[in-house]
Amino acid sequence: MFSNTREGLALALPAAIFALLLFILPVGILLSEAFQSDAGWTLSGYTDFFSKPLNQTVFLRTLKLGVLVAGTAAVIGYAAAFSISNLSPVARGRVFGLVILPLMISPVARTYAWIVILGRTGIVNDALVGLGLADTPIRLLFTETAVFLGLLQLFMPLMIISLLSAMENIPRDVIPAARVLGANWFQVFFRVILPLTKEGLVVGGTLVFTGALTAYITPAILGGSKVLMLETLLYQQVNVSNDFVSASVIAMILIIMSFTANLLLKRIATARK
């Protein structure tokens, strides 16, 4: 495309300098703090972090909720994407608009909406008490369930968009052909749809899992200090304890978890070839 590589490099240089100075350098300095002590380079920040029971609990809870949110989003996302992909072009456009609509609303507003729904005087409790299923309002806020629902609602559109994009690339006659040849819907999904949409699943899974790990507002509002996740713990370490070493350790753990999830999903997708 370019007459020589210099032109290409020259065009990329401003963005590269921007990324180096304003992202890689400051993040690198911050993360390097997690490997430093007065005596020099060390891993003691990590061993100290994982030696504390609270941190172990928070790490496992974050991992569990990340996997649950990504897994549930994939199950619901496949069903939604499949039905949307079979709509007429006009209807598909409208439904797709509805899917991305939540992305245009602030996560803060979306999360506060859950307080209205899950609160003691919220819609869910009103219905439970009104139908006689509970004598008194049950505790839904500040639970893992509330955080799970909030995160699922927050990131579900990303999974649906990724899967829909992959599903639209499936040739239209492949699924009818599989059905004509005797495959049931279970076989059609695992032998036809899943292999042909694995790239979408990898992208969607990574986006949802990473998003669930790194979300702050939703776990902070719906979980509070009783359902700490790594991101809310990181905030506490900086703003309450002024402990930047622990905060750097948490940041590094979140980065490693995100990269690992992406590699794992790619590996699973490749293995199914």
Added chain:
Amino acid sequence: MKNAISLSALCCALATSAFAQDKTLTISVYSFAQDEYKEILYDPFEEICDCTLVVETGNSVERMAKIEANASNPVIDMAVIASQDALELARKDLLAQLDVSKLANLSKLYSAAQDPIGDNFAVGYTFYASSIVYRSDLIKVNSWADLLDEKLAGNVALPNITGTQGPLTLMMLDKAAGNDGSDLTGVISEVGKHADDIVTFYSRSSELTQLMNQEEVIAAPVGRFAWSAFKDSPLPFAWAEPAEGQAGGMNVMVMTKGNGNEDLAYQFMDYWLSTEVQTKVAEALVDSPANAEVVVSDEIADNLTYGADLINSLNLLSPAEIIDNREAWVEQWNTEVIQ
């Protein structure tokens, strides 16, 4: 000649104006009620001193971190923080010992506010009582022990131990259990046993206001400074007067060591402590006065931590005790309560 004189006068005026602009005092304060403070304190002081006041706001941790990071060349001249935070800064050798002879209004303060952390490293400017806010149409709170009572299970929020209200609440829970409130390890374990009955452990009073107005919580300990947010609510809230009494705390003024702006800082601190300013701040329901000469109406007093009788009756937790034990308390809290 006339023109030359006019020109000289103009030059002098400009020079004076430029000199006034050069006099700058940088203060570090809590974020709340800044509009009221601007009107009552900052703007009048700028007129008096013919100087510029630079106001930095933020939470205590952020502001303390900034003071520590700029220890060799302070960017903050004076700050207002909780007494235990002041002691922590003093132990790190970041604060100047105050020359109290430059604070003419010091003698007007309640004695507890005159040298709250020792060695004149700080001077108190406001007291706050800490008790329990509750829904008076649903329950009646008579004791701090009610917070852990089975009858209120699932309806109570407690302050997190990392905030100023946390240790005060634990001290009072310990006293309600028949102890002296000095060793909090037992009461932290007790809270841990009831952790599932606590709705949440809040970090900011604004968070609690929201929870109580949404009817998620019907009783919680909170500082009196937050009472104004409850008293105007459509829900019936009451301020408990528990059998064990109310807890109390104090916010203080400090001056950073070697800031080079000491005279202006003393002038500002003394103005803040004056009867005039402390009365206006109290009447605006912003902060309760530490100046004993302040007189306010009964209606205003009802909303404040006001008067010698009340202030002398408060259960105080010594700043040194908080600093010496905070790390161990937080560790135990994280293991037995939050987890």
